[in-house]
Amino acid sequence: MTAESSRTWFWVLLAVVLHGCVTESPPSTDSPVAPDTSRELAILISQPLAVAESPRLPVLDIGVLLFDPGVAPDDASPAAAVRRLESKLLAGQLRDTLVASNQWGAVRLLPERSPLVPITIETRIVHSDGRDLILDVRAKDALEDTWFRRRLVHSPKAGLESSNGLGELFNGVSNMLSDSWAARSAGQRESLLAAADVRYAQQLAPQAFDGYLVYDQGQLTLNRLPAQDDPMLRRVARIKNQEYLFCDTIDEQYVELAERTGPTYELWRQAAVEQAEWLERYEARVASRGANAGDGAFARMQASYAAYRSYRIQEQALTELAEALDSESRPMVINAVDRAVTLEGTLEAQYATWRRLLKEIYALEQGDAP
Amino acid sequence: MISDTPVHAIQCLRALSLGTFVCLFVGLLLLGCRASPQPVVDSARPTSDFSGHWEVDYARSDSVDNQLNSTFREIQRELRRRNEAAERGAPYPGSPIGDVDSLLALAKMAELVTEPALLEVKQDDRAIWIERENSFALTCRFEAFQPAASLLGQETCWWDGVQWHFLIELPDGLVIKHQFSRSDDGLSLAQRTRLSNPRSGSDFTISRIFSRYDPSGRGYVCRETLSKGKVCTTEGVQ
Numbered sequence: 001m002t003a004e005s006s007r008t009w010f011w012v013l014l015a016v017v018l019h020g021c022v023t024e025s026p027p028s029t030d031s032p033v034a035p036d037t038s039r040e041l042a043i044l045i046s047q048p049l050a051v052a053e054s055p056r057l058p059v060l061d062i063g064v065l066l067f068d069p070g071v072a073p074d075d076a077s078p079a080a081a082v083r084r085l086e087s088k089l090l091a092g093q094l095r096d097t098l099v100a101s102n103q104w105g106a107v108r109l110l111p112e113r114s115p116l117v118p119i120t121i122e123t124r125i126v127h128s129d130g131r132d133l134i135l136d137v138r139a140k141d142a143l144e145d146t147w148f149r150r151r152l153v154h155s156p157k158a159g160l161e162s163s164n165g166l167g168e169l170f171n172g173v174s175n176m177l178s179d180s181w182a183a184r185s186a187g188q189r190e191s192l193l194a195a196a197d198v199r200y201a202q203q204l205a206p207q208a209f210d211g212y213l214v215y216d217q218g219q220l221t222l223n224r225l226p227a228q229d230d231p232m233l234r235r236v237a238r239i240k241n242q243e244y245l246f247c248d249t250i251d252e253q254y255v256e257l258a259e260r261t262g263p264t265y266e267l268w269r270q271a272a273v274e275q276a277e278w279l280e281r282y283e284a285r286v287a288s289r290g291a292n293a294g295d296g297a298f299a300r301m302q303a304s305y306a307a308y309r310s311y312r313i314q315e316q317a318l319t320e321l322a323e324a325l326d327s328e329s330r331p332m333v334i335n336a337v338d339r340a341v342t343l344e345g346t347l348e349a350q351y352a353t354w355r356r357l358l359k360e361i362y363a364l365e366q367g368d369a370p
Numbered sequence: 371m372i373s374d375t376p377v378h379a380i381q382c383l384r385a386l387s388l389g390t391f392v393c394l395f396v397g398l399l400l401l402g403c404r405a406s407p408q409p410v411v412d413s414a415r416p417t418s419d420f421s422g423h424w425e426v427d428y429a430r431s432d433s434v435d436n437q438l439n440s441t442f443r444e445i446q447r448e449l450r451r452r453n454e455a456a457e458r459g460a461p462y463p464g465s466p467i468g469d470v471d472s473l474l475a476l477a478k479m480a481e482l483v484t485e486p487a488l489l490e491v492k493q494d495d496r497a498i499w500i501e502r503e504n505s506f507a508l509t510c511r512f513e514a515f516q517p518a519a520s521l522l523g524q525e526t527c528w529w530d531g532v533q534w535h536f537l538i539e540l541p542d543g544l545v546i547k548h549q550f551s552r553s554d555d556g557l558s559l560a561q562r563t564r565l566s567n568p569r570s571g572s573d574f575t576i577s578r579i580f581s582r583y584d585p586s587g588r589g590y591v592c593r594e595t596l597s598k599g600k601v602c603t604t605e606g607v608q
Contacts, residue, residue, distance in 0.1 A: 276521050300542055315520075
């Protein structure tokens, strides 16, 4: 068997093993990345981050959706609370990686899909147990074109891990985005950015911007552009800036969240890895020397209990923190055009309210009934 | 009766009669029963409130040394009875005596496992949390008495209508079972801990009694932190 074919078999086997993990988490009812095709996803291998001296022109803004935690929204278990915390922390790490690559314009965290940005990265947590992490990622642009779908795997046991923490896991996403963006002609790039603007305008005033984008053979394409001096476009731009305000507030919340929970989350992951390694060493020792050989009965039981106790202490610290944050639903105060608006409920609900409000403001400015 | 089931099954196989199949059927049923002992779970929500701060009352609790001495005295008595029966040539019906080394190891483990002298119990309409000084909390949710499994062990909990049960099974075979019950006047909490290792056939049980206390009356307050462990302060104490 050649080295190449051995490697192929390794990936095939790993994919089969990891596919088994998929069934462990309950399927999400509102998953941005369809689970039925996940088994076909190729694994994106950990790689160095390509850092540019300056962003490629025209500058591409990116939206990073908060990850789909892969648990039911009404799941009140501690594990679900940890997953929901992870879905925000990891989305922030992906955002940080994209920013660090210096290849892009603004990289924003979004609670849900919005035509605010030309390209959106959607990620679902397929499996996470502190040691192993599996994510399905999809990059989709404003013209509904999927740039790529990949599976990210962090598995120290399978030899798939980043030497510099989880952030490195996302290097490949930035690199693939960069390759996809570079592969487009200048015209295609300009066209995508213009199409994103039109899509945003369309959701505010569907009738006014009808016909600018058309479906042709299942593909959304830009049919024509509004005039540069169209006053409606200026109003749209102003509304867009208001939506950016919301995203900036999410960003501030993410920074605060990362400061509060990041160290505990890292300790939990570290403990999970250490305990799993300890267990493997213990099992190997028992297998090679027999259960009663070497260590005394007390030493064996004490080591086993100490490992379990240590893991549970770390796990409970993270769960406590995640549950506390999960139940927190902080109201957000944002300045609209002429007033301060208080948004309440979940982040998704707040975002939906804000967008509805912006639509109403736009309609009022246009003289249309909202 | 259950432990004799395999023997019965073998005897039945040897007997060439119609009853063989009946015996086999009954034997398999009994084996099935032995393979999956189910905890007696009371579906009703616990009526006793265990909430509060508790400290161990050493005067009313077992000491591991005393318990171990008592167990050894019992083993000696048991050995004497066996010898006497052997001398008489009579069969002895008692259960086998476990390995003494394992018993000692379990006793030392019992000391370690029951080390926490302070408990803080929180209970609401969803769950109970028994936070133990310098150890992990024992937690149980009322809706789902599901085992919490990890690579390093499995935890199961249930309420039987009188007391809470927490069963911890570790990969090397050690099984720790804590049972918590509250006195009628609500002033005492009993923790009965049984450690066993099916591989060695030994078990060791120890009881601890806790009394309520008021943490604010001590002049200092302690809390566990991830980075510094236990941190105590006199600030903010009335």
